Amino acid sequence: MLIALKNLFAELSGADAAKSAKAAKAEQQQLRMAVAGLLREMMRIDSKQGPEEMQTAIAGLVGMFALSDPEAKALLDEAGAQRLTSYFDPASTIKRLLSVGQRSILVENLWRIAFADADLDIYEDQFVRKIADLIYVSNTECMLARQRARGEGRGTRGED
Numbered sequence: 001m002l003i004a005l006k007n008l009f010a011e012l013s014g015a016d017a018a019k020s021a022k023a024a025k026a027e028q029q030q031l032r033m034a035v036a037g038l039l040r041e042m043m044r045i046d047s048k049q050g051p052e053e054m055q056t057a058i059a060g061l062v063g064m065f066a067l068s069d070p071e072a073k074a075l076l077d078e079a080g081a082q083r084l085t086s087y088f089d090p091a092s093t094i095k096r097l098l099s100v101g102q103r104s105i106l107v108e109n110l111w112r113i114a115f116a117d118a119d120l121d122i123y124e125d126q127f128v129r130k131i132a133d134l135i136y137v138s139n140t141e142c143m144l145a146r147q148r149a150r151g152e153g154r155g156t157r158g159e160d
Helices: 002-044 051-065 069-081 088-097 100-116 122-134 139-150
Strands: none
Touching (some): 002 051, 002 088, 088 122, 100 139
């Protein structure tokens, strides 16, 4: 009887491990979609979606999640098919699953998209600051991320 109980517990813990792995995979996919959704929304903000913004967003996803370029593009396309009506869900997913440093990298990627077309629109600036606030990236870190993104030679208007 003791062996039967031991086997039962082993089966249950194995099933729990499988469920846990499945849940972790689903959580990772949810995180990727949340990030891709925000990157895609950043591309829409100024109503000018150029190829340089798409390439910058793809590079951001590749860097954050070690995806291939086609996987990142497919993820962005999927995120583009679903327009965000609220930033609460992606922001809460990102806060829960990314460290402060990783969230700062996300903000830097948002800035890179804003600077990709060599024209920082006021709405782009406002969007990045709003998202940084929602995901608890301090204003100081947001401005440092902006400097890092701008320092890559993407160009901005002279007034910044």
